[in-house]
Amino acid sequence: MDVPTNAPEHCPGTESEQAGKADACAGCDNQQVCASGQTKLPDPNLPFITQRMSTVKRKILVLSGKGGVGKSTFTAQLAWAFAADDQLQTGIMDVDICGPSIPTILGIASEQVHSSSSGWSPVYVQDNLGVMSVGFMLPSSHDAIMWRGPKKNGLISQFLKDVDWGDLDYLLVDTPPGTSDEHLSIVQYLKESGIDGAILITTPQEVALQDVRREIDFCRKVGIRIIGLVENMSGFVCPSCKTESQIFKPSTGGGKKLAQDTGIELLGSIPLDPRIGKSADYGVSFIDEYPDSPASIAYLDIIDRIKVILGDQ
Ligand code: ADP
16 A cells, blocks of 8 residues: 555655554555555555566666656657667556647557457557556646646556556656656565666756756665766757857856766766757657757767666677
């Protein structure tokens, strides 16, 4: 069972021996049910998830502290860059339930998910790039989703259990900003299958970095390896005069300093390039459109680092 969103700050967790018994549990709505031991029963979905995920070689979470730093755009471009190698099968699972932008960025927003006896089929952007997003489940992209924790968890467990990915080399999981129900669910459900690591996205600004520090703390607390940090929107080269300026100033040292302070690798820095936004709006691969741009080179270098860190190269 999941930790409720209104749990006390020092909640020992539903699976702990202290569940329902710790001082912090006093007054919590779930105290009785936790103390009864029912919450420690294994989730019946877990074996099915583990079985389904056994054909997925690498599971990577893409996290950001703040919204709007370019996490979904990064996930999409990274997936396209992985899929540029036709020997690799790549998938994206979009669990950003309240803001599923992956289908639009990949140009497949009008597609629908089909189900067969072997499960839900991902929507294919190309032969070796499949996508599953909550965006496909909505009647219209204008519909707001207002779901509470248990419903979100249900959808995530269904995604993990029922999507027929087939053999995948890399599954990129695009998560909502911050650390919320969705993150805890993913971590819990993939505990047995094993998460290979997380990539943290930030801009150079202190307001974004601050939230990334929380994300780092989250990863450390739940035992997820941090593959590295990516600084997005770092530097802008004016297309007319070629002068480089810092739109989002690294006033406190940016991603580089954060990486030094925390001992986390800075995988790369992606410049602010208006053509990235345009590619996302048109649902096309930036890397295919502008292969020689500094941003494309940065994406590809980041992939190389990820592969080296994971021991795949
Ligand atoms: P998040 O998933 O973190 O909320 P998005 O991926 O939706 O952020 O990106 C937010 C906005 O920034 C979008 O309009 C996107 O096109 C734009 N964007 C992201 N990265 C870049 C970049 N490197 N250069 C220019 N625009 C970018």
